[in-house]
Amino acid sequence: MIVEFAVFIGFMIPVYFIYTKYSKNKEICDYFPIFIQEVYNNTSTGMSLVDAVKKSKNINYGCLTPMIKNMCLQIEWGVPFNHAIKHFGKKVNNSFIDRMVILMDKVSQFSQDIGKNMGEIYDYIALTKRLERERKTELFPQLISLYFVFFVFLGIILIIFNFFIPYFDIVEVIQYKEVFIHLVFIESIFLGLTLGKMIEDSFVAGLKHMTILYTITFIFVMFLF
Template identity: 25%
Template sequence: MAIKDTFTGLFGQKKERSPLPEDPHYKKNADTEEDELTTISGRLDAERKSREGFGRFLRHPVRVLTEKPENILVVCLPLSLIVFFGGFLSMVQVYGIRVLFTSTMIDDFAVLAILISIVPVAILDFREQSRKKNLEEALPNFFRDLAGMNDSGMTLPNAVHLVANAEYGALTPHIRKLDNEMSWGVGFVEAMYRFGRNLGTPLADRSVDLIAKASKAGGDISEVLRAAANDTFETVNLAQERRNNMLIYVIIVLVSWAVFMFVIAILVSTFLSTMATAGAAAQATGASSKFMARIDLPAYKRLFCHAAMIQGFFSGLCAGQMGEGRVIAGLKYSAIMLVISWFVFRFFI
């Protein structure tokens, strides 16, 4: 019994002893691993926040502001308001409130503020539409070449790899990126979805979605590629035909504004100038009548200048809507006609 108690005590003490958790080196290693996991999780959270929302804007402000034409208004609108109200307050402070009626400098600040607001948007929109147009025009050839190579017995990854060595204009870098992703082991469907997101055009999204779903369903992918090529080709041709057919209406809008400018120039330089001279002469001789009253020629010029600039601005928006189906596309016409109207009245009329 004594021997049994001795063994039991010994084994019991050995079983109850747990030196590993109480080992200071073990606790130090566990704490180090926990700190590393916490640090990694914090970095991942910070990286995730930097890819979306305000964090993405702080990390890539220029990219966020220029990826869509409307985004630049976040900077342009406050800047234009600062320019306009700063000029307004400085003019009133120096010359008094009557400067609004006796000088055209406030009009200059207004024109400058409008141009600051619309010119960056017009430039970015023109660049974005040119990019989309170049990409969509190259898509039919790309899909058609893939379909032909797939018909010859090539797998889709091999066909994409061979096509990536060809030249497709603005689409070439995107095709090579698609080839690289597939060579790294990304599946064809996932790579095609990424390809469509990188292009960022409605036509590309529709075509890529059609190809990816047909590939998942296991149908004849060559026929689907050929159908996507025909669809993109017809869509691009219809868009070009629409632009060609509506071009005449855009020209009519621009010509009507030019005619308005010409009529105002003739009216101011001949009729109103003559009437102002005759009215001043009659008033000087004391023979003025109600009909020959003094004409405030600068006030008429300013009124006609405002009319020409307003018509030019909104005529440009109408031209964009009729020509390209988007009001924002008319900002480039509005900016050009606004500058011409201001320049003509400020230096020639």
């Protein structure tokens, strides 16, 4: 138990920082469509793309707000729009947003109908986000099922330990206890990471599930073994 607790504490600090970074990136991705929608609304009234972006800076976009304001500030200082928006894409450091930034750059340079093209970009982003939400909704029952299976697994371990293991001698009981404890902790770690990859297509997202399952396992072992 001491080893498992030490591992838990040791992992919590890096897990916290890694997951915080992931959450920030996720928030940026969630707010980016709102920014694009605002730019599209502005361009549809006849504004240039540069003016539309500058006007959009006054809205709150969460973690994305400072980056958008920084981009607008660069534009106001005379930095060419294509340079400013590319710098914005690099600062955000997200592959999907980077692709959309490239499209916006091309629209600013070559489009004859900026409003229409920005509308198409927004529609594509909205469709992508909608498909992501639908995927999560469809997979949610599987998430619940796997949590349920995990609890069943803990129940089976408890039954085996309480009804079968006691018939062995004390040395074997201690050995089996160690095996079962390590088994449930390993299961909680790998199941948590698997859930993150399955539901959100990211092992980092699985750190949340891993922490929950590891905590449940720790309580289970501490009070029931």
